Amino acid sequence: MNSFRRKSLAGKSFDILNYGLMIALSIMFLYPFWNLLMLSFTAPAYVDKLGLRLWADGFNLLSYKQLFSSDIIYIAYRNTIIRTVVGAGLTVLVTMCAAYSLSRRDLPYRNIITLFILFTIFFNGGLIPTYMNIKSLGLLNSMWALILPTLANAWYIILARNFLMGFPKELEESALIDGANPVQVAFRIIFPLSMPIIAVITLWSGVAHWNAWFDAMIYLREKNDFVLQLLVQKIFQQDKIDTTSTGTYIQVTTEVTNQSIKAATIIAAITPIVVVYPFLQKYFAKGVMIGSLKG
Structure with missing residues (x-):
């Protein structure tokens, strides 16, 4: 944390951009697997639901x-x-x-x-x-x-x-x-x-x-x-x-x-x-x- 404070504005900006890019890429890579996992727990009535699937609607283990x-x-x-x-x-x-x-x-x-x-x-x-x-x-x-x-x-x-x-x-x-x-x-x-x-x-x-x-x-x-x-x-x-x-x-x-x-x-x-x-x-x-x- 102290090393971050000692960095110049350009260095801090680069670190923030770097972290933001890594977080965005991680979400892009992980979300398809998360969506697949939630889909496997989703009730039939909600399977065709459009939009981001952050949780399983009608959670069940029937599949x-x-x-x-x-x-x-x-x-x-x-x-x-x-x-x-x-x-x-x-x-x-x-x-x-x-x-x-x-x-x-x-x-x-x-x-x-x-x-x-x-x-x-x-x-x-x-x-x-x-x-x-x-x-x-x-x-x-x-x-x-x-x-x-x-x-x-x-x-x-x-x-x-x-x-x-x-x-x-x-x-x-x-x-x-x-x-x-x-x-x-x-x-x-x-x-x-x-x-x-x-x-x-x-x-x-x-x-x-x-x-x-x-x-x-x-x-x-x-x-x-x-x-x-x-x-x-x-x-x-x-x-x-x-x-x-x-x-x-x-x-x-x-x-x-x-x-x-x-x-x-x-x-x-x-x-x-x-x-x-x-x-x-x-x-x-x-x-x-x-x-x-x-x-």
Whole structure:
């Protein structure tokens, strides 16, 4: 406060303008989510009401009650959690192992291998060859069709490699002198010290898996294999999800509206990510900055 008082008029004006701009942008970013949340609690008679929606008119939980009364939402949650946990975990493992190998300056053809990995950032086979490859491997209608193609991400590997190259060489040499082998050095010393970059990769990979639906739409056919975001996409396409394989469905009734069901489904889909993100945020900036600057 004292530093603000000591500033010149121009400095104070800049700070006020800055704060005002940040507050305005925050409101612009937050209001759509708030509007969606209030819409999910709004009674049918007020859903089509025009104007700013600062509170839920006719507050009720009927949309969530109807949404969670269907087995399909639990199936989608289960599949999404499995995909996210297994997919992100394996991605971190593959990324860190590849990055550790590339960070060793004595690795033969290290630069050539790095160039091959960088090449895949700009060029890939495309959708049809990827689908044919997944089909030839017998992965259709399998959760592995959603996990295996994303195990190795070139950008994650390069970012982690740059981070690991920042460790002093003496750290590894002392462990080798004490009798550790390279695998023990990696898993007992290097990786535990790499929590910032591991948290970043876990967050990016987890959010990508949680939000993905297009690959599930292509590779999965059974409704018991639905992931959460694919269910959201289906609900936006139609008022009713026919799930005859489980004997349950999500249907719009007179107690709720199509809009409130959609809003409740979106809120149910994004809430876990919103809850988890703050726990990883403290590692996020540090991991990205160190991983992108060193190399």
